Amino acid sequence: MINLTEKDAGLAVLEGLTSNVKQIQDAVLKEILTCDANTEYLRSFLHGSSDKELFKKNVPIGTYEDFKPYIERVANGEPSEIISGKPIIGFMLTSGTSGGKQKLIPLNNKYLENARLLFDLRYLVLSTHVDGHNEGKGMQLIFLKPASKTPSGLPASYATTYFMKSDYYVKNLPSYWDTSSTSPSGIKLCPDNKQSLYCHLLCGLVMRDEVTRVCANFASILVQGITFLENFWREMCSNIRSGQLSDWITDLSCKDSVSMILGGPNPRLAYLIEDICDQKSWKGIIPQLWPKTKFIECIVTGQMAQHVPILEFYANDLPLVSPNYASSEAMFGVNLDPLCKPQDVSYTFMPNMSYFEFLPVGEGNDTIVDLANVKLDRYYELVVTNYAGLHRYRVGDVLQVTGFYNSAPQFRFVRRQNVVLSVYLEATTEEDLLEAVTRATQLLKPSGLMLRDFTCYPHISEAPGHYVLYWELKGNNDDGIKELDSNMLVECCSVVEESLDALYRRYRSKEGSIGALEIRIVQQGTFDSLMEYFIAQGASLAQYKTPRCLKSPEALQVLENRVLACFFSDKLPPC
Template identity: 35%
Template sequence: MAEKQGDECGSFSAEEVIAKFERLTRDAAAVQRETLRRILADNAGAEYLRGLGLGGRTDPDSFRACVPLATHADMEPYIARIADEGDTSHVLTATPVTSISLSSGTTQGKRKYLLFNDDLFKCAMQTGQTSFAFRNRAFPVEDGKSLQFIYASRQFKTKGGLTATTATTNVYRHRDFKAHMRHTQSECCSPSEVLFCPDFAESLYCHLLCGLVLADDVRTVSATFAHSLVLAFRTFERVWEELCADIRHGVPSPTRVTSPAVRRAVSALLVAPNPALADEVARRCRGLVNWRGVIPALWPRARYVSSIVTGSMEHYVKKLRHYAGALPLVALDYGATEGMIAANVEPREPPESATFAVLPNIAYFEFIPLSLRGCDVAGAADARYTEADPVGLTDVAVGEHYEVVMTTFAGLYRYRLGDVVKVAGLYNSTPKLKVVCRRNLVLSINIDKNSEHDLQLAVDSAAKVLAAGAGRLEVVDYTSHADVSRDPGHYVVFWELSAEPDGDGHVLQSCCDELDRAFTDPGYVGSRKARAIGPLELRVLRRGTFQKVLRHYLSLGSPVNQFKLPRCVAPSSSAAGVLEILAANAVEAFFSTAYD
């Protein structure tokens, strides 16, 4: 008999959690059929399903025959009735909608509304509990705390009266969150007032301060995204002396920590002046070379560092390793605002090799087989794919690429997630997925089609040229833009570097040429040779430019916990402000000579 989705955590040990996962994945096909049956039976009265003629049937064949594949645009009118009109009838689900989850909006330029309910919370907790159990078996942590750089996001009421915020904040604010926390990770160093602080910079500063005060208790260091961890320690490089002063005097900085509730909570941790600890932190900081290994230096009892490192976060892995020293980097789970998908059950694998085993009872999964028209799949963009009919979870082929389709307990039916994954292997009978890229197109001017992954590969290739130069510079971050303001249009790649590029013009010109050559899509190469696309432009930005971009998105309501720098700035209302920031902070520009 298939086990139900979202069983309560209770007091299960890690080995019991792992044993449950083993049972679920031995016959994933049966678990999937039962999961679909439950979703359809529970929501048989939902207007969306009634209108498709299922007639109460719950088998996969009937479901696929009656229910079409859907995108967010297809679901949006139904979600809007719930969110904006306050429609409490069974529009998409019979289960009450408790709140609205918002996507980040940094990738597509528009925040999506999605439904959140208790079932989705239970799925998230089960996924976290599973990965924590495997993580704790690989890196045992019997006691202690976790230094977590996590931030609750702003909340607002929709026109229909529902609270809207990020999916992670919906999880944090759930009535059962604290009860589940002890089964999914170590206790956070920071009090909840820091987590819910409305000012991101203040919250980040306090996370660092609390982590230093409780350094002997820290066993893990984590954040939702690798970007957040790198940002935290780049910030630490600038403010460590202020943190030492706070510890020395026993009070948080009055300019850094202004919220009364946060000051009270953090002051309670500081308790009293501690000059000995302040001196020790300062001694360790001064002993570091270029901040390499700062995490184990300051938190010597930490066992590992964890965050999401896939997709657009891969760029930050190198810098994260720099800060982590010899500590293992552990990839966190695979999920989306729409729902969780898979857990990392092999936490010893390095981020570049990380795969995620699908939990077969948290949603019903299908996979659209993808093949390419004569191109290497690693650089696939949407327009270069051909599709076949979706297959079930246990019908996928190892080594092949697919788009993920989800049917959830929160009102999404055959929903195209837009993620491209590769089936890297099997865990019992459930697939292990490697995240490849988003299907949405990144760069295109003529007949060229380049994805986010294509851009990343080009930047990585050019960054090697940069690192080999005399200045040993690094690419801190990057984005791009397809400039069609003049004919022919051309690609613009924006780089922020680790130091000012004085005297490195020749090296940067070589980087620009390498960027241009590294886009190997035949449509791009042909268009460049035919002069239908102009020479690629590399613009070097002032240091701190991408911090300004982050603040711009935060000012528009984007959540820092979900922030992902858009790798292509496409035309949109939010992009106009980003392009203005990038243009105003460009200090040098180089044009490719690769096709001259």
């Protein structure tokens, strides 16, 4: 593993990686094929060869379903060699909320090495943009879900949990790590999400003068955390005033950890936090509560983009840093301009992480290209060959090339390929939907409202079918939403329709094959309940992302039980 303890050495590594993309990618593929050529999966295509051209000619581009039988055989006790030349040490569980189904992704120590290197590169980049970026502590909302075991005895857990609890991680901890967080490990490991979140925030408040960064995996988790704080700050202040933790916190590791941090009664701090929180508007609440905060760190791209306006409301002018791009299948890249605006985030791919290929999107051209041969401004679907047995695997992400750093391409995350909404012959992508909703929510601003979260589903039980959007709204002030403006929300429906693509508008206006778009306003807290439903089904809070399109009747019922009002578009969109 590359040692990044010195800044100059780290920058030299970064320059080397990004200046020799083709050579490094060729070496990565050669290493993988040499190791895996005689696995059961590859042998049927390569007959023991590790030749690159034969690989490209014979090995098909595959989806999870193609690899699933091999993965399940290893999970059930067969040798790793049926799919991977390196020992499989466990499995990553995907969240199952963005693509619809939870997957088991095989991993080995190489994944952990790459994850640590990406972390180091992220740390290095921040050090060049933010003075004293590692001073003080991070108020980090991290949730580590207990691992399960496959029939073979191999562990299966979510990425954050696996990485942070692995022997590799513990042995290779950065020197500053033990003291860098306001939350002791007991809180992160708490199996009860509500108790863990309460204790994360309480510790962050007690240590407010030491907090220099506020962090979570995703923007949605930070928004949820601040919403939770709005409901519990009075109780937390009572804990701080008395020096005693609330009785409902029963997890022993949380109780012991927080009791040590509380230290005893602190009425002065309790009064100060009450004075900050007890105001009509929580605009800029993050820098008010944590005045030394230099930046907020979380993923704000893809489906997290819709949380940016409300996060910016809480953050005022603090930078929103979206540090890196990774998945359960592989590490991909780093944001080399971490202080850029959320809409400008691009990730520079690191060529040593895996072997990357790209399928052109929307060009009528299915010729797959290497990382070194992608073209500026083009859209591609990402295909990865990793060190743990996935060969030419369609990750399902659509990316756009935005530039190059040395010879390394930089990509904007556009959408998940397989998340679409359709009721007739049109196909609305996640990107289309996010852009349309973003335009419509501009109408909310004069009323002091923000969109807290949303999802949708294709209503096709009646003809013509139509789009149903569930919106949870939030007021700028703490006095809630007193009244819904029907005219404004009907206009929101129309703006969403006007913003969708030409095919949708044609079927809606000229042919009448699509019915009027509907927005259903749900009670505040509804999307927290939806998240709790998915977590009860096995999802991880640390990786949870609100599904942008729901088809599960049980999940839809969570929303339907909380609908306050329904509004329909009252005019046809222009063709």
